[in-house]
Amino acid sequence: MKRSKFTETQIVAILKLAEAVTQINPNAIELNARVMQLEQDESGVTVTLANGKTHRADILVGADGVHSRVRSSLFGEDKATFSGSLAWRGVIPAERHTEHLRAPYGVNWVGPGAHVIHYPLRKGELVNFVGILERDDWIQESWNDAGTIEECSNDFAGWHEDVQTLIHALDTPFKWALMLRDPLPQWSEGRITLLGDACHPTLPMLASGAAMAIEDGYILARCLDEIEAPVEDVLKRYEAARVERTSRVVRGSAENARRFHNPALENAEGAKAYVDREWTPERTQERYEWLFTYNVDEVKV
Ligand SMILES: Cc1cc2nc3c(=O)[nH]c(=O)nc-3n(C[C@H](O)[C@H](O)[C@H](O)COP(=O)(O)OP(=O)(O)OC[C@H]3O[C@@H](n4cnc5c(N)ncnc54)[C@H](O)[C@@H]3O)c2cc1C
Structure with a gap:
């Protein structure tokens, strides 16, 4: 079959x-x-x-x-060029998680050369997992290329326990090479x-x-x-x-790639200073306000 x-x-x-x-x-x-x-x-x-x-x-x-x-x-x-990063993706039934991993908001983990984001889908029935890291040995850009839990887990070795818990709850982690294209x-x-x-x-x-x-x-x-x-x-x-x-x-997505993977995140001291500077409410609003206040009914056509 x-x-x-x-x-x-x-x-x-x-x-x-x-x-x-x-x-x-x-x-x-x-x-x-x-x-x-x-x-x-x-x-x-x-x-x-x-x-x-x-x-x-x-x-x-x-x-x-x-x-x-x-x-x-x-x-x-x-004309696409390889960005140098690979995305791991997967959705997880929310019932597999403890409460804090099912929380109704997005969580973004950042680190040197990689980041992880997870957030609820479909009114909290599912948790979406995306883990992106700089790795140059995979250049297939496809929704359907499956990897293994072990490979994905190794890519995030040493990351917070929540990240590893999410990875081990995936049925199949899919991998997607991220390509750059001009608009x-x-x-x-x-x-x-x-x-x-x-x-x-x-x-x-x-x-x-x-x-x-x-x-x-x-x-x-x-x-x-x-x-x-x-x-x-x-x-x-x-x-x-x-x-x-x-x-x-x-x-904006290309700029965020540089922000999320910044070398300043290498050690605790540098990371704190960087996060305190880049993720203040004002800086965050500056970056996202235009994105989330767009109203499709009010756009002039
Ligand atoms: C790792 C990753 C994470 C992402 N996370 C998010 C996120 O959190 N939020 C968000 O908004 N977006 C996210 N995206 C982006 C989002 O998935 C895509 O932008 C979205 O799927 C694009 O939708 P689309 O309908 O244009 O194309 P697709 O979803 O790719 O659909 C195209 C369809 O066309 C069909 N098709 C292809 N060729 C032909 C043909 N010749 N004839 C007939 N049919 C054809 C395909 O089979 C497919 O069904 C993410 C993408 C990636 C890679």
């Missing part, structure tokens, strides 16, 4: 989302539909799938992730546009890549709904409304 690449909890979440979408349009989702080619003309876009089937629509939104086929068809292959200056061409990681893949140090994809979707829907203009112009307006914010996330 082929092993699923998703955990049970992920499958439940995907099914709930699929149900909500198909209630609106029963034919909205087609599985095993890998887009291989796209062509546009004055009246629409045609995509050809790997199984030979074609689909035609008024517009095409390439929400196909960091290795986007739609992006490379429009603008050519991207794309252009997302749309004619009737085709991009959304999410396809147009602004980012390091995860502001924990906002998925949030940016959701915001993109909301603003794109507003543009299509509210703007009376040819679709080519509507897609340009969507891009214009989103490009500055998402570029700021890409740049």
Whole structure:
């Protein structure tokens, strides 16, 4: 039997989302539909799938992730460089933890060359674990590459007991090489546009890549709904409304990488001075206020 690449909890979440979408349009989702080619003309876009089937629509939104086929068809292959860091990821059912590891807030551990973040998901049912460290022997950028508990634990040898407890509660730790890319200056061409990681893949140090994809979707829907203009112009307006914010996330994430892994964290004295300086309420607010006060309903489109 082929092993699923998703955990049970992920499958439940995907099914709930699929149900909500198909209630609106029963034919909205087609599985095993890998887009291989796209062509546009004055009246629409045609995509050809790997199984030979074609689909035609008024517009095409390439929400196909960091290795986007739609992006490379429009603008050519991207230029990614390895950041020198690897991310360990996994979700843990919250009931496996004692109370303080299930607390309803995010916890960020920082150290020289590495950091760990954990926070509750789905109203506290799950704990998300991400451990990032500077390591240059892994360059696969994929959601599905599994490592072992032992390897992950070794990468955080000597870290606080909570970090080790979290690692040992994971079923499977996944590893993802973190790549750097400059923000794309252009997302749309004619009737085709991009959304999410396809147009602004980012390091995860502001924990906002998925949030940016959701915001993109909301603003794109507003543009299509509210703007009376040819679709080519509507897609340009969507891009214009989103490009500055998402570029700021890409740049801010790279800056946070340097902050989280700072050599000043090497010893207790240096670490205290660094944390006291960098994590005051004022400094934290300065870094995050713009990110968390964005209102998708108030953005001018
Ligand atoms: C270690 C790590 C930690 C992160 N932590 C956070 C966090 O805490 N908070 C946060 O907001 N974000 C976080 N992110 C970022 C977040 O996961 C991504 O930004 C988000 O998943 C992007 O969503 P997306 O829909 O654009 O792309 P994806 O989630 O990658 O989805 C793309 C989809 O397109 C499909 N696809 C690909 N090619 C084709 C094709 N040719 N035809 C048809 N379909 C195709 C894929 O199968 C996939 O289903 C993290 C990322 C990493 C790596």
